[in-house]
Amino acid sequence: MISIALDALGGDFAPDVVIDGAIKAVNGSDGTFNIVLCGPKADVEAKLKQFGYQGNAISVVDAPDPVAMDEHPTDVLRKKQHSGLVTCVALQKKGLVQASVSAGNSGAMMASCLMILGRTSENFARPPIGCIVPTASGSSILVDAGANVDEKPLVLKDFALAGSVFAECHLGIKNPKVGLLNMGEEEKKGPVAVQEAHQLLKTAPINFIGNIEGRDVVLGKADVIVCSGYVGNVVLKMLEGFYELHQKMFGKIDTPAGKKFDEMWDYRTAGGALLLGLKGTGIIAHGRSDAKAIEQAVKVAYTFAANNVPQKVGEKLAGIQ
Amino acid sequence: MISIALDALGGDFAPDVVIDGAIKAVNGSDGTFNIVLCGPKADVEAKLKQFGYQGNAISVVDAPDPVAMDEHPTDVLRKKQHSGLVTCVALQKKGLVQASVSAGNSGAMMASCLMILGRTSENFARPPIGCIVPTASGSSILVDAGANVDEKPLVLKDFALAGSVFAECHLGIKNPKVGLLNMGEEEKKGPVAVQEAHQLLKTAPINFIGNIEGRDVVLGKADVIVCSGYVGNVVLKMLEGFYELHQKMFGKIDTPAGKKFDEMWDYRTAGGALLLGLKGTGIIAHGRSDAKAIEQAVKVAYTFAANNVPQKVGEKLAGIQ
Numbered sequence: 001m002i003s004i005a006l007d008a009l010g011g012d013f014a015p016d017v018v019i020d021g022a023i024k025a026v027n028g029s030d031g032t033f034n035i036v037l038c039g040p041k042a043d044v045e046a047k048l049k050q051f052g053y054q055g056n057a058i059s060v061v062d063a064p065d066p067v068a069m070d071e072h073p074t075d076v077l078r079k080k081q082h083s084g085l086v087t088c089v090a091l092q093k094k095g096l097v098q099a100s101v102s103a104g105n106s107g108a109m110m111a112s113c114l115m116i117l118g119r120t121s122e123n124f125a126r127p128p129i130g131c132i133v134p135t136a137s138g139s140s141i142l143v144d145a146g147a148n149v150d151e152k153p154l155v156l157k158d159f160a161l162a163g164s165v166f167a168e169c170h171l172g173i174k175n176p177k178v179g180l181l182n183m184g185e186e187e188k189k190g191p192v193a194v195q196e197a198h199q200l201l202k203t204a205p206i207n208f209i210g211n212i213e214g215r216d217v218v219l220g221k222a223d224v225i226v227c228s229g230y231v232g233n234v235v236l237k238m239l240e241g242f243y244e245l246h247q248k249m250f251g252k253i254d255t256p257a258g259k260k261f262d263e264m265w266d267y268r269t270a271g272g273a274l275l276l277g278l279k280g281t282g283i284i285a286h287g288r289s290d291a292k293a294i295e296q297a298v299k300v301a302y303t304f305a306a307n308n309v310p311q312k313v314g315e316k317l318a319g320i321q
Numbered sequence: 322m323i324s325i326a327l328d329a330l331g332g333d334f335a336p337d338v339v340i341d342g343a344i345k346a347v348n349g350s351d352g353t354f355n356i357v358l359c360g361p362k363a364d365v366e367a368k369l370k371q372f373g374y375q376g377n378a379i380s381v382v383d384a385p386d387p388v389a390m391d392e393h394p395t396d397v398l399r400k401k402q403h404s405g406l407v408t409c410v411a412l413q414k415k416g417l418v419q420a421s422v423s424a425g426n427s428g429a430m431m432a433s434c435l436m437i438l439g440r441t442s443e444n445f446a447r448p449p450i451g452c453i454v455p456t457a458s459g460s461s462i463l464v465d466a467g468a469n470v471d472e473k474p475l476v477l478k479d480f481a482l483a484g485s486v487f488a489e490c491h492l493g494i495k496n497p498k499v500g501l502l503n504m505g506e507e508e509k510k511g512p513v514a515v516q517e518a519h520q521l522l523k524t525a526p527i528n529f530i531g532n533i534e535g536r537d538v539v540l541g542k543a544d545v546i547v548c549s550g551y552v553g554n555v556v557l558k559m560l561e562g563f564y565e566l567h568q569k570m571f572g573k574i575d576t577p578a579g580k581k582f583d584e585m586w587d588y589r590t591a592g593g594a595l596l597l598g599l600k601g602t603g604i605i606a607h608g609r610s611d612a613k614a615i616e617q618a619v620k621v622a623y624t625f626a627a628n629n630v631p632q633k634v635g636e637k638l639a640g641i642q
Contacts, residue, residue: 070507136566146504149512183467183554186391191470191551214555218562230512231552233504235559237535242563245457245539249578257570 001034004301005088005097008039009066010104011289015039018103019047021294026057028295033302036097038063038084063087067104069287073111085109089116092280099281099301101272103289110147113275113282120314124277126151128159128229129284130166131273133239134264135220141167141176142217142225145273146233153196156180156226157204160197162276163224164206165316170274170309171223179212179222181231186211193228201226205320240267271296274304276313281305322355324418325622326409329360330387331425332610336360339424340368342615347378349616354623357418359384359405384408388425390608394432406430410437413601420602420622422593424610431468434596434603441635445598447472449480449550450605451487452594454560455585456541462488462497463538463546466594467554474517477501477547478525481518483597484545485527486637491595491630492544500533500543502552507532514549522547526641561588592617595625597634602626 006022008015022035034057037044041062048058065083067076080086088100089112102109106129114127128144143163148155160178167176180198182190187198189211201208212222217235227235243265252258263269271293272285281304285297304310327343329336343356355378358365362383369379386404388397401407409421410433423430427450435448449465464484469476481499488497501519503511508519510532522529533543538556548556564586573579584590592614593606602625606618625631 070509136562136569149504181555183470183551188391191549194551214558214560215562215565216558217555218559218566228512230504230515231555234502234535234538234552234556237537238539238556238559239535241457241536241539244536246567248457249582250574250576253571255571261570 002032002099002302002305003034003036003097004298004305005036005038005091005100006298007084007088007102007104008037008044009084010102011285012287013290014103015044015047017289017291018294019044020051020291021289022058022298023051023053024291024295025298026055029057029302031057034059035298036061036091038087038091040064061087061091067108069105071105071108073105073107076105076108077111077115086112089113089282093117098305099283101283101285101297101301103285103287103294103297106146106284106287109282109284110275113278113280117278117280117282120277120279121318124158124162124317126155126158127275127277128162129273130163130276131236132270133236135218137220139171139264140217140220140223140225141171142232142236143276144227144229144232145236146229147275148229151193151228153193153200156193156197156228157200158277160201160204160206160208160224160226161317161320162313163226165313166274166276167223169312169316170304173223175207176223177209178206178224178226179209179216181217181225181227181235182211183213184211185213239265243267268293269296271300274309277317278310279314281310323353323420323623323626324355324357325619325626326357326359326412326418326421327619328405328409328423328425329358329365330405331423332606333608334611335424336365336368338610338612339615340365340372341612342610343379343619344372344374345612345616346619347376350378350623352378355380356619357382357412359408359412361385382408382412388429390426392426392429394426394428397426397429398432398436407433410434410603414438419626420604422604422606422618422622424606424608424615424618427467427605427608430603430605431596434599434601438599438601438603441598441600441631442639445479445483445638447476447479448596448598449483450594451484451597452557453591454557456539458541460492460585461538461541461544461546462492463553463557464597465548465550465553466557467550468596469550472514472549474514474521477514477518477549478521479598481522481525481527481529481545481547482638482641483634484547486634487595487597488544490633490637491625494544496528497544498530499527499545499547500530500537502538502546502548502556503532504534505532506534560586564588589614590617592621595630598638599631600635602631
């Protein structure tokens with residue numbers, strides 16, 4: 001039985017949507033996983049009761065400390081060991097759960113996973129967020145979706161390697177096409193770090209298809225989109241914004257295309273992104289998550305944990321580095 | 322009478338679409354402007370004949386040198402003085418035309434405008450591309466849309482000033498809301514250069530609304546979106562990609578919302594972006610321009626020149642710098 005730790009106070013609409021989402025997730029799980037809610041025990045239990053939950057697939061671990069969205073990650077690690085966020089990761093380290101999910105402070109979640117779970121390889125300096133994003137032709141892996149900034153070319157190369165093995169292990173794509181996000185196809189275009197990364201990727205053991213542009217991201221030219229965490233975050237949020245704009249302008253379009261668009265482009269169906277290159281499953285869910293997004297994040301965490309995705313990614317990374 | 326110089330060999334589908342677009346532009350101009358096509362004279366005249374043009378609103382200046390899309394800007398300036406691109410700008414410097422348009426090598430067009438037309442202020446180090454982009458609520462100015470890379474914080478501040486006065490002079494927005502594109506609302510988020518730019522913008526003589534995210538770009542939270550040319554180019558191309566994806570999935574939607582979306586989001590209606598902070602009107606049209614996009618780029622150039630937008634931007638910039 002797989003257990004998933006969920007930060008009860010993580011996210012803009014916690015704890016209500018987190019607890020609602022947790023209940024929806026276990027109710028639809030056919031008993032394949034349990035959830036351990038980490039948060040202020042009395043409050044969380046009262047909320048579970050309020051939502052009418054009476055099953056035994058959800059337990060609660062007391063973790064009373066709140067974590068603010070703008071709290072510095074190292075401060076959280078040092079001073080908020082009894083927060084839901086840190087407790088989720090600590091339980092995984094102890095082997096009591098197999099995955100940790102938080103929609104809270106993403107920097108703190110990343111730092112906790114990095115410091116508590118550890119990297120799969122010491123060569124792998126800065127774990128990125130690998131996020132599945134919708135495209136015109138299906139989905140791609142965006143890496144880094146926002147864990148890092150000001151990356152050196154070698155770090156961008158690590159992102160490419162991690163994204164490539166993630167696409168292989170998780171999406172089942174053989175020899176995935178890896179594109180470097182830039183402002184033109186030419187090698188000599190773009191910021192210096194991106195130009196240097198281009199040169200490194202040419203000889204890396206991946207299927208590097210060269211630079212791609214913003215248009216190619218949306219149209220799905222690459223299976224793996226490599227970029228700085230800053231740019232990746234802009235890309236991810238624009239994809240979300242586009243879905244919202246579309247909903248606003250057109251509402252629900254009741255055609256096969258409309259249904260496909262809703263299925264693929266609603267950010268809530270992605271359900272959260274995986275930190276790559278770590279010894280364990282750390283899922284960063286969206287701060288704006290509603291209950292459906294939390295439910296989906298837990299399901300995604302289950303898939304990663306059940307399929308040993310982090311371990312497979314780690315082994316493959318060690319093999320090609 | 323305003324004359325507009327148009328690079329006959331600029332763009333992926335030149336010269337055919339350029340000449341077709343030029344004819345469409347003058348036919349719809351009510352005689353308000355002329356076009357001077359700069360390119361290999363015999364070829365251009367033959368094409369004009371082939372397209373059946375018999376009016377006198379289009380003239381041709383011989384400029385036989387071709388410019389490749391990946392040719393280095395300074396090489397173009399040094400070795401390709403008889404190219405359509407450089408000739409367009411040189412004619413403006415001489416006062417023979419009031420605006421220059423090219424869909425060719427954008428780096429070369431920028432360098433030519435910078436070196437030949439000159440900056441409005443010596444304090445203004447790196448002229449950005451100001452581009453009108455569609456949002457959920459109307460349009461915003463994206464600055465820089467791809468002229469620069471690896472900008473220092475002071476350069477990002479210049480972009481904000483230029484974007485703000487451009488929004489005022491061209492879109493008529495009083496006290497436009499200026500947002501800094503980042504990966505979170507918090508001041509301490511993002512690349513170091515962006516964090517430092519944030520501090521500079523707080524005391525700049527503009528209506529700075531703080532950091533905005535990718536979602537806010539699409540939803541239209543700011544009138545002016547300030548970012549590095551690299552990121553701006555990714556943003557611009559993603560907006561184009563969204564429109565293409567939408568066309569692919571849904572085709573033409575025959576409702577008021579569908580028509581509005583087509584009008585606003587079809588990249589061809591934007592018609593080209595203005596280089597800001599220069600003594601003159603240099604328009605960079607899209608490399609993939611078709612005849613409709615070229616027609617629109619010429620019309621946009623006319624609007625800028627007729628309304629003295631570059632001069633107004635220059636005066637306002639000088640006033641607040």
